[in-house]
Amino acid sequence: MSSDPLEIPDVLKPIENLLKGVMIMKPGRIVALLEPGDVVKAYAALKARYGETGLYFSTLVATDLKDEGKIRIDYYINVLEKNQYVVLRTYVPRDDPRIESLLKEAPAALPGECEAYDLLGVVFEGNPHLRRAFFVPEEVAEKGIFPLRKDAGV
Amino acid sequence: MTEEVSKADKVVEIPMTVEIPVGPQHPAVHEPILIKVYAEGEYVVKAEAYTGYNHRGVEKLAEKKTFYQDIFLCGRVCGICNTVHADCYVRALEHILNKEPPPRAKYLRTLAMELERLHSHMLILAVTAEIVGFDTLFMHMMRDRELIMKAKEIVTGNRVLADYIMVGGVRRDLNSEKIDKLKKILTKVEPRIRYYWRVFEEDVTLNKRLVEVGRLTPAQVTSHGLLGPVARASGVATDSRYHDAYDAYAEVPFRIVTRKEGDCMARSLVRFEEMQVSLEICRYILNHLPEGEAVPDERRLPRRFPEGEAFTTVEAPRGELTYYVMSKGGVNPYRVKIRTPSYNNIINTVPFYVGHMIADVPAILASYDPCISCMERVVVIDLRKGIRKKVSMRDLAKGEA
Numbered sequence: 001m002s003s004d005p006l007e008i009p010d011v012l013k014p015i016e017n018l019l020k021g022v023m024i025m026k027p028g029r030i031v032a033l034l035e036p037g038d039v040v041k042a043y044a045a046l047k048a049r050y051g052e053t054g055l056y057f058s059t060l061v062a063t064d065l066k067d068e069g070k071i072r073i074d075y076y077i078n079v080l081e082k083n084q085y086v087v088l089r090t091y092v093p094r095d096d097p098r099i100e101s102l103l104k105e106a107p108a109a110l111p112g113e114c115e116a117y118d119l120l121g122v123v124f125e126g127n128p129h130l131r132r133a134f135f136v137p138e139e140v141a142e143k144g145i146f147p148l149r150k151d152a153g154v
Numbered sequence: 155m156t157e158e159v160s161k162a163d164k165v166v167e168i169p170m171t172v173e174i175p176v177g178p179q180h181p182a183v184h185e186p187i188l189i190k191v192y193a194e195g196e197y198v199v200k201a202e203a204y205t206g207y208n209h210r211g212v213e214k215l216a217e218k219k220t221f222y223q224d225i226f227l228c229g230r231v232c233g234i235c236n237t238v239h240a241d242c243y244v245r246a247l248e249h250i251l252n253k254e255p256p257p258r259a260k261y262l263r264t265l266a267m268e269l270e271r272l273h274s275h276m277l278i279l280a281v282t283a284e285i286v287g288f289d290t291l292f293m294h295m296m297r298d299r300e301l302i303m304k305a306k307e308i309v310t311g312n313r314v315l316a317d318y319i320m321v322g323g324v325r326r327d328l329n330s331e332k333i334d335k336l337k338k339i340l341t342k343v344e345p346r347i348r349y350y351w352r353v354f355e356e357d358v359t360l361n362k363r364l365v366e367v368g369r370l371t372p373a374q375v376t377s378h379g380l381l382g383p384v385a386r387a388s389g390v391a392t393d394s395r396y397h398d399a400y401d402a403y404a405e406v407p408f409r410i411v412t413r414k415e416g417d418c419m420a421r422s423l424v425r426f427e428e429m430q431v432s433l434e435i436c437r438y439i440l441n442h443l444p445e446g447e448a449v450p451d452e453r454r455l456p457r458r459f460p461e462g463e464a465f466t467t468v469e470a471p472r473g474e475l476t477y478y479v480m481s482k483g484g485v486n487p488y489r490v491k492i493r494t495p496s497y498n499n500i501i502n503t504v505p506f507y508v509g510h511m512i513a514d515v516p517a518i519l520a521s522y523d524p525c526i527s528c529m530e531r532v533v534v535i536d537l538r539k540g541i542r543k544k545v546s547m548r549d550l551a552k553g554e555a
Contacts, residue, residue, distance in 0.1 A: 026249040026464040027398075053390065056376040059465075059476045059493040076465065076476065080376075080390075083397055085465070108379025111205075111501040112493075119213075135209040147214050154214060 011082045014049035015042040023089075029076075031087040036099045039075060039088050043105045046077065046086070054081045057102070060112025062120045064094070066150040071097045071122055075109075092122065101127035121146040176515060187500060189519070193512050201507040203500070216490035221247055221459055222321070224487065228477075229317055231492060234274050237266045237310070238470040239477075240319040243490075245400060246479040247321050249464035251456065257402075257444040259323035264402040265439045266309050266318050267468070268432040272343075273302040274471035275383075275425040275432075278520065279350065282422055285520045286363040291353060298346040305339045308332050322450035333440050340440075344433055351426040354419070364419035368518035370506060371416060378502040381495045382473020384522045387424045388416035394469035408435050418521035458485055470495055 008016055009030050018041060021033035034042055046055060059076040075088040092099050101124035102109040113124040118134040118141070132141035140147060140154070147154045176189040188204035212231055216224045228243040229236040241263055248255065255263075280295035303313040310316035311326055318325055328336075354360055370380065375388045385392050393410045395403040411427040413420040463480040473495030480489040499522045507515055 026462065027466070029465050053372045053376045056390075056392070057379045058467075058474065059478070059491070061478045061489075061491040061493075063480065063489045063491075074478070076478075078392070078397065078474075080392060085397075085467075087465070106379070107377055108498060108502055111497055134205060137209070147211060154211075 009084075011079055011084045011086055014045045018042050018045070025087060029085040029087050031074075031089050034088055034090045036073075036090045036092050039073075039090055040100050040102055040105055042088055043075070043077070043102055046079070047105060050079055050081050055079045057106040057108040058085075060109060060116060062116040062122050062148075064120060064149045065091075066094070069094045071120060073099060073116070073122065075102065097122040098125060099123075100125050103127050119146060119148040121149070174512065174515075176519070189504060189507075189515075191507060191512065191515055196511045196513070198507045198510050198512060198515065201504045203504045205501065213490055213492060216487060218486065220485045221481075221487055222455075224490065225320065226317060228490075228492070229315060229319075232494065233314060234277065235270055235470045235472070235475075236314070237263075237270045237316045237318055238468045238475055239492075240317070241267060241401070242466050242468040242475055242477040243479065244319045244321055245468075246464040246466045246477050247459070249466065250459055250462040250479065250481050251321070253322055255323050255450075256446050256448060258327070258446045258448040259450075260402040261406075261439050261443050262309070262324045262328065262448055263319055264406060265436055266306065266316060266324075267401075268435045268439075269302055269306045269309060270316075271471045272429055272432050272436075273299050273306065275429050276302065276347075278471075279354070279422055279425055282364075282418075282517070282520045283354075283360070285516045286360060288357070288359060291350070295350055298343060298350075301339050301343045301346075305336055308335055308339075320450065320452065321455055323448050325449060327448045328443065333443070337437070337440055340433055340436055347426065347429050347433070351423075351430075354422055354426065361419065363514075363517050364422060364521070365415075365417060367418045367514050368506065368510065368521055369415070369417045370503075374506065375416075379498045380473075380502060380522075381498055382469070382471070383421050383424045383428065384473065384499050384503075386410065386412045387420035389414045392474065394467040394474045398467050400466070400468065402439065406435055406438055418517055421521045459483065459487075472496055473499060 008019065008022060011030060012019065012022065012032055015032065018034055018038045019032055020035060023031040025031050056078055057075065058078050061074040063072045065072055070091040071094050072089065072091050077086045077088065079086055099122065101113060103113065103126065110129060113127050114129055114134045116122045117124060117130045118132055118136050124130060136147060145152050145154060172193045174191045174193060176191055187207065190202045190204065191198050192200040212227060216227055219227060225240055225244060229240040231239045276295055276299040280292045280299065283295065284292035306316065307313040309328065310318035370388045372389050375385045375390045381392065389412055391410050391412050395408065396410055408431055411424050411431060413424055459481045461481055461483045465476065465478045467474050467476045475495055476493045478491040479487055482488040503522055507518065510518060
């Protein structure tokens with residue numbers, strides 16, 4: 001992965017003022033580092049620029065970075081107009097992982113948010129559909145275990 | 155009797171809303187998911203999805219196994235489209251390793267994945283026919299699908315689970331004899347696909363059940379992240395083969411098939427046209443297979459992986475499949491995230507059942523891939539006061555109506 005904070009790719013111009021850094025993930029995905037509070041704003045700005053049918057929300061990846069005490073949340077967005085994948089990357093504290101839900105801007109985020117809550121315990125504020133045992137078996141969910149956390153012991 | 159009627163002060167109409175659980179085991183559902191459909195009369199007023207019946211913890215398991223063992227694990231995420239899963243995962247590993255497979259291997263991977271698209275599309279189109287009551291068409295299509303399964307066996311060594319893709323190449327190469335056999339199978343199967351295509355276009359029953367049913371607009375497709383033939387049937391030209399041009403798709407000529415109608419029939423016809431495109435791709439590959447090695451020496455592959463991360467996509471038969479692999483060095487991945495196309499296409503389309511007839515639900519579900527009832531609410535009409543009110547069965551049982 002390379003880091004070049006000086007050059008902002010064209011595709012990220014609409015969210016230039018929100019960026020905390022830009023990186024490239026293989027193969028050629030543009031990663032925009034953002035504050036957790038800016039993710040919804042950034043998605044809304046991209047949608048305003050490229051239009052509702054000019055991009056779609058593809059994948060939400062939450063990763064437990066236990067050693068750093070953080071949970072990383074990546075939002076993968078395919079900007080059809082530019083034929084370019086953009087990753088909105090942000091970090092939330094591991095002991096209280098909370099972030100605003102993207103549902104009102106992108107209904108496509110529903111299964112990703114529900115899964116990240118069920119498997120990693122990330123709370124997406126404003127998502128009324130969050131519940132345990134979305135994917136995880138009930139006996140695991142009842143014990144309060146989030147299986148994809150590195151210290152879950154499963 | 156007349157006296158009794160005149161004494162009555164209430165009429166109870168039941169049922170008004172029927173809860174119909176579609177799944178987790180249902181003839182129209184190929185994967186265990188429960189879609190609860192609430193119906194008033196014949197029309198759906200609400201739908202909910204319940205998942206988790208078959209969560210196997212593959213992502214957690216992938217963290218415990220080595221990078222190479224995970225190739226076989228990823229191939230077992232889906233029985234139908236196992237080659238695309240393995241390809242997507244292996245390409246992520248190759249990006250982390252900075253390794254490029256030889257051209258011949260890229261062409262062979264593409265060939266195996268296009269054969270997979272052919273048999274997957276034939277399966278879902280056959281199932282669509284079965285769900286709308288055309289069982290004969292289902293049987294015929296499944297018979298001819300076996301030809302494609304045979305072709306896949308010739309290429310990969312196995313008709314279902316291929317385990318064909320490996321880091322830096324593929325496991326088996328093709329010789330001229332096998333190429334001739336494959337060409338013969340393609341020649342045999344093409345007129346059959348054209349015939350079934352015509353049946354879908356012309357058959358009265360199929361048209362009545364599929365045309366103008368389950369219509370999706372382009373804005374609904376993009377806002378809900380719908381993928382593959384579902385998106386393309388609503389005019390959204392999204393195709394990972396074009397976006398990412400992975401494997402041989404940068405060199406092999408192909409076109410993105412789109413339609414504007416956005417209904418169940420459009421989704422079926424997109425699949426038929428894509429089968430035509432797949433046949434053309436297969437033929438092109440068999441005629442233009444580059445010379446050189448395709449099978450790498452497994453003993454020379456590195457055991458330990460460097461630090462790095464990669465996000466790869468493939469156009470699986472059902473739409474864009476994505477893999478995120480993160481390595482912190484060593485022999486095990488730190489994180490593997492798999493996002494399958496059905497994950498978006500099935501869960502996110504649940505609100506779109508509202509307003510359709512119950513009988514259309516399996517057809518719609520089959521077009522992006524549904525039981526029996528327990529009544530929930532009743533309407534109580536107070537004849538003296540002329541008031542209609544809805545009450546729950548629980549309240550009715552308590553005598554509060």
